Amino acid sequence: MKRIFDAQLIGPFAAMVIVAMIVALTTDRFLNPGNLSNLFLQVSIVALIAIGSTVVIFAAGIDLSAGSMVALLTMILAQMLKFMGLPLLLGLPLILIVGGVLGLLLGVITSYGRIPSFITTLAALIAFRGLALTFNNGSPIFSLDPGLEPIFYGKLAGIPLPFFYLLFFYALAAFTMNFTKLGREIYAVGGNPAAAVLTGINVRKVQAITFAIAGFMTAVGAVLMSARLNSGSPNYGQTLELQAIAAAVVGGASLAGGRGNILATFMGAMTIVIVQNGLNLNAAPSSVQNIVLGLIILLAVGIDMWRAELSALLSSIFGKSTSEKRG
Amino acid sequence: MSDTTPLWEFSDISKAYPGVLANDKVCIKLMKGSIHGLLGENGCGKSTMIKTLSGVQQPDSGKILHNGEEVQIPGPLAARDMGIATVFQEFSIVPTLSVGENIFLGNMPRSRFGVIDWVKVHSESARVLKEMDIDIDPEAITGDLSVGEQQLVEIAKAIAMDASMIILDEPTAALGEEEIEQLHKLLRNMRSRGTAILYVSHRLDEVERIVNEVTILRGGCVVSAAGETEINVSEIVSAMVGGDVGEHYPKENNSTEVVVLRASGLKTKLGVSDATFELKRGEVLGLGGVLGSGRTEIARALFGVDKLTSGSVELDGASVKFRNEMEAIQAGIALVPENRKTDGLFFNFRASGNITAASLAGISKLGLLDLAAEGAGTERLMNELEISAQAEAKTVNFLSGGNQQKIVIARWLFAEAQVLILDEPTQGIDIGAKIAVYKLMNALTRAGKSIILISSDHDELLAMSDRVAIVQHGTIKKVVDANKLSHDDLVRASADQTHHAPQEQAAS
Numbered sequence: 001m002k003r004i005f006d007a008q009l010i011g012p013f014a015a016m017v018i019v020a021m022i023v024a025l026t027t028d029r030f031l032n033p034g035n036l037s038n039l040f041l042q043v044s045i046v047a048l049i050a051i052g053s054t055v056v057i058f059a060a061g062i063d064l065s066a067g068s069m070v071a072l073l074t075m076i077l078a079q080m081l082k083f084m085g086l087p088l089l090l091g092l093p094l095i096l097i098v099g100g101v102l103g104l105l106l107g108v109i110t111s112y113g114r115i116p117s118f119i120t121t122l123a124a125l126i127a128f129r130g131l132a133l134t135f136n137n138g139s140p141i142f143s144l145d146p147g148l149e150p151i152f153y154g155k156l157a158g159i160p161l162p163f164f165y166l167l168f169f170y171a172l173a174a175f176t177m178n179f180t181k182l183g184r185e186i187y188a189v190g191g192n193p194a195a196a197v198l199t200g201i202n203v204r205k206v207q208a209i210t211f212a213i214a215g216f217m218t219a220v221g222a223v224l225m226s227a228r229l230n231s232g233s234p235n236y237g238q239t240l241e242l243q244a245i246a247a248a249v250v251g252g253a254s255l256a257g258g259r260g261n262i263l264a265t266f267m268g269a270m271t272i273v274i275v276q277n278g279l280n281l282n283a284a285p286s287s288v289q290n291i292v293l294g295l296i297i298l299l300a301v302g303i304d305m306w307r308a309e310l311s312a313l314l315s316s317i318f319g320k321s322t323s324e325k326r327g
Numbered sequence: 328m329s330d331t332t333p334l335w336e337f338s339d340i341s342k343a344y345p346g347v348l349a350n351d352k353v354c355i356k357l358m359k360g361s362i363h364g365l366l367g368e369n370g371c372g373k374s375t376m377i378k379t380l381s382g383v384q385q386p387d388s389g390k391i392l393h394n395g396e397e398v399q400i401p402g403p404l405a406a407r408d409m410g411i412a413t414v415f416q417e418f419s420i421v422p423t424l425s426v427g428e429n430i431f432l433g434n435m436p437r438s439r440f441g442v443i444d445w446v447k448v449h450s451e452s453a454r455v456l457k458e459m460d461i462d463i464d465p466e467a468i469t470g471d472l473s474v475g476e477q478q479l480v481e482i483a484k485a486i487a488m489d490a491s492m493i494i495l496d497e498p499t500a501a502l503g504e505e506e507i508e509q510l511h512k513l514l515r516n517m518r519s520r521g522t523a524i525l526y527v528s529h530r531l532d533e534v535e536r537i538v539n540e541v542t543i544l545r546g547g548c549v550v551s552a553a554g555e556t557e558i559n560v561s562e563i564v565s566a567m568v569g570g571d572v573g574e575h576y577p578k579e580n581n582s583t584e585v586v587v588l589r590a591s592g593l594k595t596k597l598g599v600s601d602a603t604f605e606l607k608r609g610e611v612l613g614l615g616g617v618l619g620s621g622r623t624e625i626a627r628a629l630f631g632v633d634k635l636t637s638g639s640v641e642l643d644g645a646s647v648k649f650r651n652e653m654e655a656i657q658a659g660i661a662l663v664p665e666n667r668k669t670d671g672l673f674f675n676f677r678a679s680g681n682i683t684a685a686s687l688a689g690i691s692k693l694g695l696l697d698l699a700a701e702g703a704g705t706e707r708l709m710n711e712l713e714i715s716a717q718a719e720a721k722t723v724n725f726l727s728g729g730n731q732q733k734i735v736i737a738r739w740l741f742a743e744a745q746v747l748i749l750d751e752p753t754q755g756i757d758i759g760a761k762i763a764v765y766k767l768m769n770a771l772t773r774a775g776k777s778i779i780l781i782s783s784d785h786d787e788l789l790a791m792s793d794r795v796a797i798v799q800h801g802t803i804k805k806v807v808d809a810n811k812l813s814h815d816d817l818v819r820a821s822a823d824q825t826h827h828a829p830q831e832q833a834a835s
Contacts, residue, residue, distance in 0.1 A: 180691070184684075187675060187680070188673055188680070190675070191673040191675035191676065192669075192674065194670045195664075195670055195671055195672060195684075196673075197652055199684040200653045200657070201687070
């Protein structure tokens with residue numbers, strides 16, 4: 001357990017708590033049970049997709065495709081449920097598989113095709129949105145299946161179901177990253193790809209797998225998106241990929257790869273959603289929300305980039321040197 | 328100003344980092360026209376001193392005198408303006424720029440209109456390179472040059488700014504024997520023109536050859552000031568380590584007659600033209616030759632990195648063909664790369680993650696890591712190899728070079744590799760850690776493992792190998808018993824032809 005809950009969680013956790021306290025003090029409705037469970041609903045889609053984005057970042061890649069892939073997958077799901085008449089129990093696993101396969105495809109192009117993931121997934125970001133528009137003449141599809149909405153709005157023991165999805169997938173992700181061979185290989189590939197090659201790690205395969213994971217988690221997000229509105233639309237998921245990356249970054253994942261804690265990504269996502277919630281409760285216009293989100297990202301990455309300077313500053317004030325000395 | 332006034336005098340310089348006093352009242356005098364060696368083990372405070380000298384950091388106390396007048400060096404730019412040029416251990420060249428651009432980086436000659444004067448950039452760099460007697464095209468892209476040539480460009484930078492003092496931190500770490508000679512010639516030239524040179528190196532044989540005076544640091548203090556110690560290796564070593572180190576090269580002969588690996592007629596498109604040799608169980612086979620002779624390339628071919636265009640490899644009597652590194656590792660071959668920072672270590676991991684990286688399949692069942700086995704194995708190896716306990720408390724970037732190198736080797740002990748290829752295993756680590764690596768090599772061969780040793784340090788290569796294969800132009804010319812070979816033989820045998828490296832990047 002010590003392995004999972006390590007020091008890398010302290011910063012993001014503190015940020016989340018501080019933001020929550022500020023919002024709680026400046027509004028009177030933040031701590032209402034209704035508002036809190038609403039928070040979980042709000043954060044769920046981004047936070048689930050962010051698991052995949054973070055795993056890709058751990059392996060020193062980047063996934064920009066998530067938002068458009070959500071739109072594409074909701075349209076494919078809608079097509080299957082509404083026009084092809086597939087039952088929900090068949091449609092859902094199928095769409096998860098499609099998501100995983102699309103992710104794997106991007107991963108294979110990136111690692112075996114030696115195209116930087118920024119480019120591969122940027123191309124996918126553009127192309128998937130276009131592909132989504134080819135379904136149903138580019139119009140949204142509504143009222144897909146009566147069984148769909150409870151997936152998002154249902155409750156178990158009074159707690160919204162998305163809470164349990166988050167619990168399940170974050171537990172699984174934390175377990176994978178810390179206790180499995182794959183997790184270790186992902187960190188190794190992100191930490192030093194050249195050394196990973198020389199230690200016999202199949203770097204390309206590992207990279208490709210991270211994108212498959214990202215595609216799968218995007219599909220999970222897409223299912224919730226469809227369930228939330230019982231529909232599919234080529235316009236869903238705009239900027240979701242950036243929010244997911246923002247969650248990873250606010251959670252302290254290093255874009256250089258190899259460093260970060262997957263649970264911190266959840267805290268990053270929560271921090272962002274709490275800020276948005278606080279601004280909503282204070283009736284701030286959406287323009288302000290975007291500005292604030294931008295500043296949060298800048299601040300979080302700044303802290304990451306200035307880590308050396310900041311820790312040198314801190315260590316010159318408090319104790320031990322963290323900078324290496326060599327003779 | 329008389330001739331006895333030092334160009335630079337650093338007096339009672341102290342610098343503390345939190346928890347450590349890195350420099351404790353260090354005094355150094357640098358005279359014009361003199362090469363001054365600054366020596367000491369890792370962590371003795373050399374780097375701290377260099378940073379102070381080059382204005383990267385400020386001392387906590389002490390005086391700096393320039394031509395007898397007290398001055399301050401507030402920053403690297405100020406140091407440059409005062410004529411101090413520093414060639415750091417880590418290169419500061421930009422690989423995508425041309426040689427000329429790098430030489431004048433930050434100091435580009437401009438024409439009347441404020442535009443960069445390209446003609447002058449290239450003609451001036453050509454002049455500097457010619458002066459240095461280096462055959463490099465100023466318009467070549469620096470990243471395409473060999474590591475040794477890049478290092479020379481780095482030094483050309485210092486010369487181009489007409490420095491009155493040059494600080495060289497491990498300038499030869501990446502150079503082959505001939506390039507070292509070239510550099511030394513250059514330094515002697517500069518010395519005769521009155522430049523003060525501060526020379527920091529772990530290669531004591533070199534120091535013996537070139538410096539006029541040495542200052543030796545230990546634990547942040549000067550233990551032997553200029554003129555106090557005779558410039559010979561054994562005196563220097565005992566001053567550095569502070570006592571008798573015992574045998575400098577504790578070689579054990581563990582070679583058997585059983586052939587483990589047999590390479591016949593290896594040839595690749597990347598610098599190996601004909602390599603034939605046998606490696607016996609428990610043997611250390613040295614590969615001797617100049618930088619660029621194809622030693623590393625032979626290792627890459629054995630390891631499955633570069634494809635064989637002809638020739639064959641037999642391992643334990645069975646013919647093998649590795650399509651990639653993974654297959655070579657599975658067959659029990661390991662490569663400890665020359666550059667442990669870029670190719671060896673995972674700086675995001677602690678010791679354990681680094682040690683088990685090549686054995687993840689071995690310590691996992693159904694994809695689950697056996698963390699207990701990992702912990703136990705790490706602890707055992709850390710004890711056996713005397714790796715600092717810090718290694719498991721923090722990520723490995725905080726460790727000394729010696730500890731880092733032990734961790735990379737420990738990885739292959741954990742993986743139980745049968746054949747280890749060690750590429751410059753003691754480069755950039757201090758004498759104490761070097762001896763530890765040598766002892767480790769003994770322990771490996773004693774356990775029946777075989778080692779292919781690549782080293783540019785000829786003394787080390789001769790002392791630690793059982794046999795030495797002489798490599799020229801990607802060809803193994805002959806394999807000789809190490810004790811029948813003298814230092815001079817080796818230098819002559821490996822360098823008696825033109826020194827041009829095989830064309831390496833023809834196809835990329």
